[in-house]
Amino acid sequence: xxxYDDVVEVTRRTMVLFFVVDTSGSMxxxxxxxxxxxxxxxxxxxxxxxxxxxxxxxxxASLSFSTGAKWINEPISAENFRWNYLSAxxxxxxxKAFAELNDKLSRNAYMGDIAGSFAPVIFLMSDGExxxxxxxxxxxxxxxxxxxxxxKVAVAIGKDANKRVLAEFTGCDEAVISVHTPDALRKWIxxxxxxxxxxxxxxxxxxxxNTKGGTSLTGGKINLTKQDEFIREIKAQEAADAAEWDSxxxxxxxx
Numbered sequence: 001x002x003x004y005d006d007v008v009e010v011t012r013r014t015m016v017l018f019f020v021v022d023t024s025g026s027m028x029x030x031x032x033x034x035x036x037x038x039x040x041x042x043x044x045x046x047x048x049x050x051x052x053x054x055x056x057x058x059x060x061a062s063l064s065f066s067t068g069a070k071w072i073n074e075p076i077s078a079e080n081f082r083w084n085y086l087s088a089x090x091x092x093x094x095x096k097a098f099a100e101l102n103d104k105l106s107r108n109a110y111m112g113d114i115a116g117s118f119a120p121v122i123f124l125m126s127d128g129e130x131x132x133x134x135x136x137x138x139x140x141x142x143x144x145x146x147x148x149x150x151x152k153v154a155v156a157i158g159k160d161a162n163k164r165v166l167a168e169f170t171g172c173d174e175a176v177i178s179v180h181t182p183d184a185l186r187k188w189i190x191x192x193x194x195x196x197x198x199x200x201x202x203x204x205x206x207x208x209x210n211t212k213g214g215t216s217l218t219g220g221k222i223n224l225t226k227q228d229e230f231i232r233e234i235k236a237q238e239a240a241d242a243a244e245w246d247s248x249x250x251x252x253x254x255x
Contacts, residue, residue, distance in 0.1 A: 012057045014113040015120065015201040016075045017046070017193065019062040020097055022126035022157075027088035031127055031157055031255065034182045038189040040083040045190075049197055050078040056118055056201040061110060065097035066090035075110050094126065094165070095134030098141045105146035118203075119149035119226070121196040124169055125189075127157035127255070138168060151196050151230050155179055155188055158255035174231045177238075180254050187241075195233050199226050 021035060043060075050058035059075035062083075067090030073081075101122065104110040111117045141147050154166035156178045166176045177192070179185045224232070 011115040012053070012055065013116045013118055013203075014059055014075070015056045015118040015197070016059045016061055016110060017197050017200070018101070018120055018122045019060070020101070020122060020124040021062065021064050021086060022066070022092060022094075022128065023064040023086050023088045023090070024066045024092040024128060024131075025089045026092075026128050026160070027157075029088075030182055031185070032086055032088040034185045035125060035189065036083065036085045038186040039193070040085075041186075042190050042193045043078065043081055043083060045194055046078040046197060047081070049194065049201070053201050055203040058197055058201055061104075063097055063100055065093055065100075068093055069096035069100045071100065071104075091131040092126070092128050093132045094130035095132040095137040097124075098134060098137035098169075101147070102137065102141045102144050105141075105144050105150075111146055118200060119146060119151070121151045121200045122147070122153075123192055123196065124152075124154040124166065125157060126154070126166065127161050129160070129162045130165060134165070135168075149226075151200050151227050153177070153192055153196060153230065153234075155185065155192070157185060171227075172231070174234065175227070177234065191237055195237075196230055199230050199233070202226075 019039060021032075023032065027035075046058055046060065050056075058078045060073075060078055060081045061075045062072040064070060064072055064086055066088070072084050072086070105120070106112070111120070152170040152175060154170050154176045156163045156166055156176055158180060161178070163173070163176050163178065167173045170176055177188050179188055
């Protein structure tokens, strides 16, 4: 009998990355085209992150909303995921998307992995104004414990996107990213998908901050939530790329 014969492979937990995509009529053309190509391009990197992660397997689920909301796919491992190109038409029933999320963020639905699940990443992309009474469904979603712990981020596409509504979803303005060009949208989809997945699929938070004059039992340090840690990454990226984003805004292709 070999020395490794009795070794049992440790089953990894699951972390689900939810893409929630506005496919209303105003997204038609370059906007939905950029979303489609950017997500398709980032899948191999998500697959690599998942394969190399000892803590968790990354799965991907996608939900579109326009006139109503529908699941494009249930959680699929990044290794087996293929992006289905979306088309755009109809109105913006954001509340229907919130209701679908609330229904599936449950151990009886998409969070019922046998090995256990980390809190998910929920990535919302929209370019306009909700056309339904979204607030009631958002209030119900906010009561969902998986949603409370999730990393939540939104990309506001173009000048007509309602950033206030998106901030109501994420819980803060800092987790809402504004983009005005195809290049910026593509870059932020890639950044959010990779960075949030890396943070969300770790078994413990790596981030801490020092408190001035702190007298806590942790020696004056406060553990950051994964949401806090991700917001710090957003701010760092915005600061580092400020000049680059300005150059994109001057390229003449702006929504």
